[in-house]
Amino acid sequence: MAPSAPPGIGLLKGLGVTIKHLFQRPSTLMYPHERDVLAPRTRGVIALMDENCTVCMLCSRECPDWCIYIESHKETVPPAKEGGRARTRNVLDRFAIDFSLCMYCGICVEVCPFDALWWSPEFEYSEYEMGSLLHEMDKLREWADTVPPPPPLDEGAVLPAEVSDALAKVEKERELAAAKELEAKQAAEAPAETAGDAPKKGKAAEPEIHVKAGEIDQEAFDRLIAEGKSERMARSKAKAAYVKKEKARLLAEAEAAGGDAEAESPAPKAAEVKVDAGEIDQETFDRLIAEGKPERMARAKAKAAYVKKEKARLRAEAESDTGEGTGADEPAEVPSELGASPEAARQALDADGAATDDDAAPEVAAEAATTEAPAARKLGDIHVEGAGEIDQEVFDQLVAEGKSERIARAKAKAAWVKKQKQAKLDEEGGA
Amino acid sequence: MMLLVTSGVAPYLAQAESILDVGDTFIVPLLLKLAFVLGIFFVGPLVAGYLEHKAMGRMQHRRGPVEAGPFGTLQLVADGIKFIQKEDLIPSAADKWVFAMAPGVALVPAMLALLVIPFGPGVFALDLELGLFYVLAASSVSVLGVLMGGWSSANKFSLFGGLRAGGQLIAYELPLILAAIAVAVQAGTLSLVGIVEAQAEFMLFGTGINLWYVIPQLLGFGIFFVAALAELSRPPFDMPIGDSELVFGYMTEYSGIKYAMYMLTEYAGMVTMSALMVVLYLGGWQLLPGVPLPGCEAAGGLFDCGVTGTLLGVGVMLGKILLLVFVMVWLRVAYPRLREDQLQRIAWLVMVPLALLNLALVTIAKVVY
Ligand code: SF4
Ligand code: SF4
Numbered sequence A: 001m002a003p004s005a006p007p008g009i010g011l012l013k014g015l016g017v018t019i020k021h022l023f024q025r026p027s028t029l030m031y032p033h034e035r036d037v038l039a040p041r042t043r044g045v046i047a048l049m050d051e052n053c054t055v056c057m058l059c060s061r062e063c064p065d066w067c068i069y070i071e072s073h074k075e076t077v078p079p080a081k082e083g084g085r086a087r088t089r090n091v092l093d094r095f096a097i098d099f100s101l102c103m104y105c106g107i108c109v110e111v112c113p114f115d116a117l118w119w120s121p122e123f124e125y126s127e128y129e130m131g132s133l134l135h136e137m138d139k140l141r142e143w144a145d146t147v148p149p150p151p152p153l154d155e156g157a158v159l160p161a162e163v164s165d166a167l168a169k170v171e172k173e174r175e176l177a178a179a180k181e182l183e184a185k186q187a188a189e190a191p192a193e194t195a196g197d198a199p200k201k202g203k204a205a206e207p208e209i210h211v212k213a214g215e216i217d218q219e220a221f222d223r224l225i226a227e228g229k230s231e232r233m234a235r236s237k238a239k240a241a242y243v244k245k246e247k248a249r250l251l252a253e254a255e256a257a258g259g260d261a262e263a264e265s266p267a268p269k270a271a272e273v274k275v276d277a278g279e280i281d282q283e284t285f286d287r288l289i290a291e292g293k294p295e296r297m298a299r300a301k302a303k304a305a306y307v308k309k310e311k312a313r314l315r316a317e318a319e320s321d322t323g324e325g326t327g328a329d330e331p332a333e334v335p336s337e338l339g340a341s342p343e344a345a346r347q348a349l350d351a352d353g354a355a356t357d358d359d360a361a362p363e364v365a366a367e368a369a370t371t372e373a374p375a376a377r378k379l380g381d382i383h384v385e386g387a388g389e390i391d392q393e394v395f396d397q398l399v400a401e402g403k404s405e406r407i408a409r410a411k412a413k414a415a416w417v418k419k420q421k422q423a424k425l426d427e428e429g430g431a
Numbered sequence B: 001m002m003l004l005v006t007s008g009v010a011p012y013l014a015q016a017e018s019i020l021d022v023g024d025t026f027i028v029p030l031l032l033k034l035a036f037v038l039g040i041f042f043v044g045p046l047v048a049g050y051l052e053h054k055a056m057g058r059m060q061h062r063r064g065p066v067e068a069g070p071f072g073t074l075q076l077v078a079d080g081i082k083f084i085q086k087e088d089l090i091p092s093a094a095d096k097w098v099f100a101m102a103p104g105v106a107l108v109p110a111m112l113a114l115l116v117i118p119f120g121p122g123v124f125a126l127d128l129e130l131g132l133f134y135v136l137a138a139s140s141v142s143v144l145g146v147l148m149g150g151w152s153s154a155n156k157f158s159l160f161g162g163l164r165a166g167g168q169l170i171a172y173e174l175p176l177i178l179a180a181i182a183v184a185v186q187a188g189t190l191s192l193v194g195i196v197e198a199q200a201e202f203m204l205f206g207t208g209i210n211l212w213y214v215i216p217q218l219l220g221f222g223i224f225f226v227a228a229l230a231e232l233s234r235p236p237f238d239m240p241i242g243d244s245e246l247v248f249g250y251m252t253e254y255s256g257i258k259y260a261m262y263m264l265t266e267y268a269g270m271v272t273m274s275a276l277m278v279v280l281y282l283g284g285w286q287l288l289p290g291v292p293l294p295g296c297e298a299a300g301g302l303f304d305c306g307v308t309g310t311l312l313g314v315g316v317m318l319g320k321i322l323l324l325v326f327v328m329v330w331l332r333v334a335y336p337r338l339r340e341d342q343l344q345r346i347a348w349l350v351m352v353p354l355a356l357l358n359l360a361l362v363t364i365a366k367v368v369y
Helices: A009-022 A058-062 A107-111 A137-144 A159-188 A191-207 A218-226 A231-263 A280-291 A295-323 A342-351 A359-373 A393-400 A403-430 B002-007 B027-059 B073-086 B096-116 B131-152 B156-187 B192-201 B218-231 B255-283 B309-332 B340-368
Strands: A043-049 A068-077 A087-098 A117-120
Touching: A009 B027, A009 B309, A043 A087, A043 A137, A058 A107, A087 A137, A107 A117, A117 A137, A137 A295, A137 A403, A218 A231, A280 A295, A280 B340, A393 A403, A403 B002, B027 B073, B027 B096, B027 B255, B027 B309, B073 B255, B096 B255, B131 B156, B131 B192, B131 B255, B156 B218, B156 B255, B156 B340, B192 B255, B218 B255, B218 B309, B218 B340, B255 B309
Parallel strands: none
Antiparallel strands: A043 A117, A068 A087
């Protein structure tokens, strides 16, 4: 009580405060009926993306409660190169977090160097028994489906190291391509040689078909939903299915085109349309700005639009040249995603029409660069897309041997990838 | 005490007739009265408890119970069912018989006190000539149950709680009784019904203005209210429970139905004490000072009422009781617990002298006018 105030006034003030609150709205949120909007990075539960985990044990060791249990075994991987050294790697057998001990400090998530642990905002996993709070790997893996995407970078932020590295690489490739173009121009006097080169390049490109994964395969999606899969999982699988289908289609087209090229005039198909990506398409830019898009995004899109237009123009020119039978005059290479038919290239470009980043065009160049890989390849050099598949035969066999379904699946996956690689290698060898 | 009563002019001497005295048989009125007292004893605390839940919740920006029953009204019933189902634990070192009896010893006097309290015109079980004396005596026995529980639990926190309750009772019983005596002096009777009637007939000195005793005895009312809070161990005088110091005081070792009995005693005590205050100071079942209830003719509009008058009287009485219960809850939310030494200091250095002063003033005034 303040000395100046008459005695007892503080008591009355206290009564005043409480009676005032009696008539205010309670701040209760009727939880099971209403739901709060959680903060975007809420610490609800810890999710594990086990494919990222290298069993480095950092999380387990740093956990203040020692409530992360990891078990693993070592596997020997045959040497990647002939005469090389066989390597060992750790295979995760068990990963469990005891949420009855966890104090949600987040140290494990912070410390994981391989982005295997994530916070998910799901929090409704209370149990009637304490032991049920021990979440094993499969459950932790399920939580991973609920992890929200990372927040976008701030405007003007420094790009992550891996992205800027990739961009630098692409820049280099482009310079290389420019140099090559110059060379090709100089070699224009020997058209026969160029014509002979082209089909080979077209062929080499075949296994390297790249499809942008923005779309999903509606059919597959519906089927998965009907099977009771979570929407998230269904979407990702449907995406994969779309990519696969699209690849198959493009491959078929490319082959057909390749066949045509061999028969008639191969030059324009393999021609490289070199576009300077520094320019922007003023029209697109103005339109986007008018739509209220930020300037940065508008510029990026306008750039992409310019590149697309320019390419289309150059291609058209090249085609008309072929029509006149003087295809060898401008022996440019088309760094399209397919490196083959212009039609497919256009489709590929459409597929990434929504891409906002400026690296859409450079990527194209990068893809083209890989087509020039040497013919003699090792197994390890070959990259196989779509590791989602498994080798059913191996899988069945392992399950029959009494292995856990999870391990069997992982091994069957590996087996599939290996087979696929071998098949490609054989194909290339044959070509 | 008797001297004081007989020396006053008693306008009311005959025992009033309860409306529960139906027929000529002995058994029917008995059953009716039992049902009446038990009904008040079990329903009153539920209503008071619900009021406390809700008012406390709202004052603390919460909603209080909402799920059990409409607006959560059945929450305490649900709690009661839960308590009955719980395991009845008795510590192995406890004095088993005393431990088991203690809640009952606390509960029964609280029930008995309700026997003489009038809840409306003619609505009471018994009109004792020594009604006020009886209520205060009966409600004081409750603390015996608390002391027994604290002593027999074989737990130092329980013991502390029990002894604090004993000390608190002795300290605050005195001002409580002194304040009540002043009322009895002014009314000239110890009968609770008689006190209500005396209030209806009390006129401000020399004028025709009817007043309840709360006006001439405002000091006495304040003393009685604070002392009643302390008697009931209600915050801010809940040192016997003192959950931040003594775990849960004398109730630490109790669980299940026995714990529920202690809680019931506390809330029944709230209702009883509030009813007593309404009878002593707030004019009982009268709507306003000097305004007779509709339908009541005899004795200043206090008795022989029709059905509407009786019901209205009971409603007014219950409304006043709930108002006082609300004030108790309000104080609980607003004030922190006092320290044990502060409690004793206030009792002996402030309350007792003030109560004596109040008694002296009332007595002098009574003699002069
Ligand atoms: S959040 Fe903290 S306590 Fe919980 S598992 Fe991770 S490191 Fe351990
Ligand atoms: S820190 Fe990450 S990579 Fe290492 S064991 Fe833990 S989850 Fe796996």
